[in-house]
Every structure is written in structure tokens, then in C-alpha cells.
Amino acid sequence: MFFVSKDTVRVISELRMNAVASFKSEALLVTDKKINLIYGLNGTGKTIISNYLHNSDNPQFVQCRKTLELSDSILVYNQTFIQENFYDSDSLKGIFTLSKENKTAEEKIAKATTSLASLEGKLKRKSEEKQQVSEEFETQKREAVDEVWKIKTTYEKDSVLEDCLDNLKKRKPLFEYLCKITKPESQPEKTIQGLREEMDALKGESAQEQPSLPSLNFPAQEIERNSIFNESIVGNTDSQVAKLIDKLGNADWVRKGIEYLPKHVDENGQPCPFCQKNTITSKFVDSVKNYFDATYKKQIDTLEEIRKSYIEARYAIPRDISIYKNHQFAEKRVAALTEKHQELTELLVGNISYIKQKIEHPKLPQALKSSVEALAAFNNEIKAINTEIEAYNAQLKDRDSNLNTLKGSSGKGVLWCYFQIETGIVADSRIW
Template sequence: MELKISGVASYKSPVKITIDKKINLFYGLNGSGKTTIANFLQNRNHECYRHCCISGADDKKFIVYNENFIDENFYESVEQKGIFTLGIENKEAESNIENARNQIGQLNDKKQECEELIKWKKSQNNENENGIKERVWRIKTSYENSALDFCLVGVKNNKERLFDTLLGTEPEMDTSITIHDLESDIKKIEGDDAIIKATIPRIPLNTIQIENNDIFQEIIIGNEDNSLSKLINDLGNSDWVKSGIHFLDSQNRCPFCQRELESNLISKLRDYFDENYKQKINALNDLKTQYLNEILKFPDIEELKSEKLVAECLPFIEELLSLKNILDQNLASIEKKIIEPSKKLNLIETSEYLKKIDRYITEINNNIQIHNENIQNKEEFKKRIKKAFWGCASATRHLKLWIKMM
């Protein structure tokens, strides 16, 4: 004969029990399921045992010796048997009483099953909690002797205290903060970087007025009243002629075709590039000098990057490199305009780059100011780091919620 117990009390998975003797004794610790087996044998038709069965029992009668059997067979009933039958109504009342007794018995059985289940659950919870405590203990082993070692003072030698500290800590709401960030922050006030830092100055460039000067849009050519002006303008080679004059030799030979030029023609060529033309070329040279002086004010990027708080702001470095490249391009364009003044020139405006860089400098200087304040108020800063450390550590707070739910 074989019992199959399943889906009731602590028997979540099916358990098969072979019975091959007339008298069988079930024993075990509290919560091991003895009462569930006894109750099933006494009341096999109860709904809670719908997944349980007995095979090979045939018509055998089961007598279960347990507390219920003792109460029913060895103790006197607290109720006096009635002597007289007083009518149908009393018989119905007696039937109702009997039904109530049966229901009470069933409820007591259910209560006993629930108590066994609670005991089993508590046992499981204790095992789970011990496992979680072991995992939580890794916080100590991971950060002991690190820059964050001070956060573990008072809990390093006690698993229970460390576990309770974690459970009692409100989780860090800013999920972007990590323990790695906190470790980096504490090193800034205790390592080689633990010095008061100077803010970085703004870049004092005044390039906008130069870049917007109208002269770069002018087509600068020679004297329109010169007899050669129409020919030169029609050919569109004013800049070519200007460059050639510089190469005339003492024998007045053309630097391009090497033919001898008449003195009258040379005079007209020189007169074509009159005083007005020269003034505009001089103006271009002045603008070039001014622009070069502004470029010389540009900071040394490598020197700036030597400051860690600056180097950490990568967009700032990228904007600086872009601006320096544009300044160099504009200077080269101005030089080209001086060589070819008849061509229009559009310089790249640097105003937007300067605005962005100014915003980054403000941000970096704010961080430098915070850094300096943290050094000046080191103990208060360490308290904030410690609080944030435990807030981040409680990122395993789902374990805490799990324990509470069990």
C-alpha cells in the first residue's frame, strides 16, 4: 500500500510513503508533516486533500492514534447526554450542533496545518537570511583598506551589525551616483589632489570685431581712372599683375615672358596701384597683426589639461581645440586676402565657440570651488560620503524587501 501526499501544508512537491505493516509509527520534528498525514488518513474526502491518494488500500479501515483519537475516546464528554427527546425541533438543533462540531474540527485541522506551514516558512526564511548576510558581508571585504574604509568603522567585525546597518539605510535616490564615484571624490580630499586649487581665467579674445570687418568683403583693385584699369579688370588678373611688379628687374624685363617693357607702361602699371589701394592693403596687414595678437592670448591647452578637474571636462577641451583650429584658419585666410585682395573673404565667426567655452569655464570653476570647500570642511564632507556610501550599498535593497515579504 502506498500513500501520496501533495499540495497541502509543507508538502508542496509530491511525497510517496510505502506502508507494508499493520501498525506504523510516524515521528519527526515539528513542522515535518506528521499531523498532515494523520489528518488525511482520518478525513480523506476533505477538499484540501484533493491531490492526495492511497493506492492498494482496498477496503481497509484506518485507525489513527493521535491527539484527536485520545480526545474522542479517553476523555469524558463535557456535555451530559439528554434523557428525554423533546421533539423534532430539538433533534434539528442536535443535528446543527453536530455539524458545528464537525466544522470546528475541520477548522482546527486547518489551523494546525497553517501553523506547520508557518514553522516551515520561518525555517526557510532563516536559511535565506543567513545566505543574504553572507552576500552582504562582501561589502566589508570589498572596501576594507580602500579609500572608503572609514565608512565601515563600527561594522567591520560584526556581520549582524553590518547587515542591520544596511537594512536601516534609506537607498540613494540618485541612481547615477556609484560607489566608484564616491571613492574618486574622497581621494580628491585625501590624496595628492588634496590641495586648494586656483580657478581658471576666462579667455580674453576680442576677435569678433576683426572677423566682421567689411574690408574682407571688398573687391580691392587699383585706380579705376588708370588707362590700363579696364584691361586689367576685364582680364580679372589684378592680383597677378600686382605680384609681377615686385619681380621687375633693373632692365625692366617682364618677369613672366622676359620681354623688355617700355618705361611708360611700367609707370602706368605702378600708378594703377595707387595710394588708396596701398591704404587698404595696409589696413589688411593691421587686421592680420591684431588677429595674430589675439591668437597669442589663447591659453596653452596642454597646460590646462594638467589640471585634473579641467581634463575631466572633455567637451571643454574639444571646444578649445576647435576654436584654436578656426583661429588658425582665419589667420591663414587673412594672409591670403592680402596676397589676393580682389577676392572676397568670409571668415568663420568665433563668437559661439567663445560662449560655449565660457560656459564650460564657469562649470569647471564651480567644481573647483566645491573641491576647495570640501577640503576646508573635510570632516563634514566625509560624513556626506559615508551616508551616500551606505545609500549606494543598499542598491541591494531588493534583498531587504524580499526578506520582509517572506
């Protein structure tokens, strides 16, 4: 490299390089020459000196110094100057643009051109993707139109629902109509089949007011709460045989055996069938009969009357409940009616058995089961059926209006079926 001073006055009189690139220690150049030539092998520091003179404010030259004779600016032509001021176009080899400003503009243009090419590539890919999505959408739409039309042809044959689908005679108008209306917020509670049955019930000769079903009544429920079943019924404790009977605990057996005693016993007595001795005397017979006194007999008679009344009340509950199960509004409750009736019947039969046990063993407490809940459970099923009957009878009173309402509900049901197929297609179409 070389540097030249202006006119006859040297520009640089002294140059110090230190702590940069190959200058590990300070190197000093003092000159009084107008033209100075610096040469050397690669890496000796020629380029770093030219870079220092080109931009001495660079932080890497903080320990370098130069002494100037004049305040004129220093012009440097080196590789850095070339990179900053010359732009070599890739498309036009050998053609250069001079000036730093022009180079910057050319670089921006090149960058923008590259970016434009990238964006055009992305746009092309997006267009291809859009085309693919559009084709898929059209395929799905055709399939949806066909499926919607199947629903139409299914229900248009139904005379009950024909009014719901009127004026929709072609595939595309039907589908376009569905795309414009609002989808039902939720699935209708009643099925189309259920609505059809309701509409059938309101039309024709069979559409007549229905009587309510009677509830079951069991008047013997008070018997189940009778305190006598919790009492211990015993004989006359003043009888001579009372202690013996109580000790043996066989009062029930003794009471049944009284009927086998001879009606007339003389003073000599009758032989015992077990020991064959004349132990059965009139005094013994009187003592046994005295044990089962009037109070005891009255309580036993009361139990017998209770048993009779309870059995009569039980037979007031019908064994055959066909009158309930065969009713047109009881179809969904046949199983429940059968189950509740069986539970009630078994409970009543069980209580009859408990009463019999109390009569046979009056000393032992024998509580009955309450039939209140079982009876109420059966009657609740009847109540539910009667509610449907009442609603039906009310509909009959305003038949025409209710038929129109059912047709509207049927239309919503059909629309719900449509939207299960059509919703996804409509959602996709709105993207475009």
C-alpha cells in the same frame, strides 16, 4: 393508500384532482365512508393525492378541490412526512431522530461538521505553507547576513571610512541594526570611491590650496568683424588699362607681375616676353602702375597689417595645454579640453588662410568665422574646473568639519549598498 375519518363522522366527503401529475383531466371521488382505501399501480396518483392532502396550498394543486365535513386538520403519513420529520444519521445506522425541529438541528450540525473538517484541512495546508515560507525566509536571511558582512569587511579595511563602520563588530548585530534604521530615500549622488578621494584630498601634506586656472583671451576677435573682408577692392577705374583688366578679371595676376617690369623703359619700349614686340613702353608701365593707386595699396597694406595682428593673437593661444590637462581637478575634463582647444585652433588657422586669400584676391568678398563661441566653449570647461577648485579651497578652510560631513555621506553610501541586499529580507520579515 387509505384515509380514515374521525369517530363516526367522515372528514372528507368529496375529492377532485385535476391538472396535476397523472391527472390530466378531472377525477372525482365522492364517498360517505368513514374509512376509504385507494390502491392502484405505480404512477396512478396515490402519492400525489397524499401530497395534496398534506399540503393543499401548494401551487401545483390550484385546480384540485376537497369537501370537508369537519374543520379539523388533516394528518398525513407519507414519504414527505418521513423526509421532513425523521433524520437518519450516517454514523449511526438504524437510529432515527423524530420531529422536524430535531432533524433541522441535526442537519445543521452535520453541515457544520463537514465545514469544520474542510477548514481544518485548509488550516493545515496554510500551516505547511507558512512553515515552508519561514524556512525560505531564514535561508534568505542567513545569505543576506553573509552578504552584508562582506560589505563590512570590504570597507573596514579602508582607514578613510573606518569611522563610518565603527562599533559593528559582529554579523547579527550589524544586520539587526540595519533592519531598524530608515533606508536612504535615494541613491547618494557621490560614490564611495568619489567620497574617499575627496577625503584623501583633505588629509595629508598634499592638502593645499589650489590656484585657479587662467581663462584664454583672444583680443583679435574685432578683426573677424572688420567690414573690409566684405568689400570688393579694385584699382583706379580711370586708368587706361582699367577696362581691360576688369574685362579679363586678372587684376591679382597683373599686380603680382608689376615687379617683373623693367625699372627703366625708354621711348622705344621693351620687347614683350610673349609676343617679342616692343609693347612695354613707359606709357604702358605708368598706366598699369596707375591702376593700382594709393587707395588700393592702402587697403592691401591694411589687410597685411590685419593678417600680422591676427597671427600674433593666434599665437597667444597656447599650442600646449598641459597646464590645464595635468591639473588634479581636470581629470574628468581632459577629453573635453582637448576637443574644445582643437576646434578653436582650427578655426583661427582657417581665418588666417581666409585673410591670405583676401590679400591675394582682394576683389572677392571673404568673410571670417567668429571665434566667440569656440573660445567660450573652452573657457566654460576652465570655469567648471575653477568651480571645483574654489569648492575645494573652501573645504580646506574648515577641514575638520568637512571631513565629518564626508564621513556621514560615506556612511550613507555604505548603507545604500547594505540596503540593496537587506531590503527584501526586511520586507519579508515584517509580514510575520
